[in-house]
Amino acid sequence: MKKIIDSRRNYKNSNEKENGLRKEKWGRRKTDKKNSVYEKPNDSTRSGYSKKRFNRFQQIKRRFGKYRYKEYLSAEEAAEYLDIELSYLYKLTSWKKIKHYKPNGKKLYFLKEDLDNWISSNPVKTEDEIDSEVADLLLEKKFDNHSY
Secondary structure, eight states: OOOOOSOHHHHHHHHHHHHTOEEOTTSOEEOOSTTOSSOOOOGGGSSHHHHHHHHHHHHHHHHHHTTTTOSEEEHHHHHHHHTSOHHHHHHHHHTTOSOOBOTTSSSOEEEHHHHHHHHTSSOOOOHHHHHHHHHHHHHHHHHHHTOO
């Protein structure tokens, strides 16, 4: 790598030339199409909001897409599917909080349906549900006290 001591700009330009970098019209450095450092944004990802939504969609697609057709998941896949740490998944199995299978006595497997049931096992009630339960209990108590 040549070092040009004249100015910082010349030094920077010499690095770009030696590394095969070139400047695009919009001012970001880019190598070639195959090994791009920066990509030119297209219309759908120009705003930060739509870019975040697109990235989130890709993350969800990666997370659930590869498990769509699998019935049984390994421990690593189950931890990724549940979005929890692997060590926490092992704790849940040792506490017998989550159903699991050990066909050869060593490696853990999980049925995807069991994982979905575990996720939905402890729902949080809304205020409307709590209010209706309280009203039902009050009515029940009122009729129990005035029974003839």
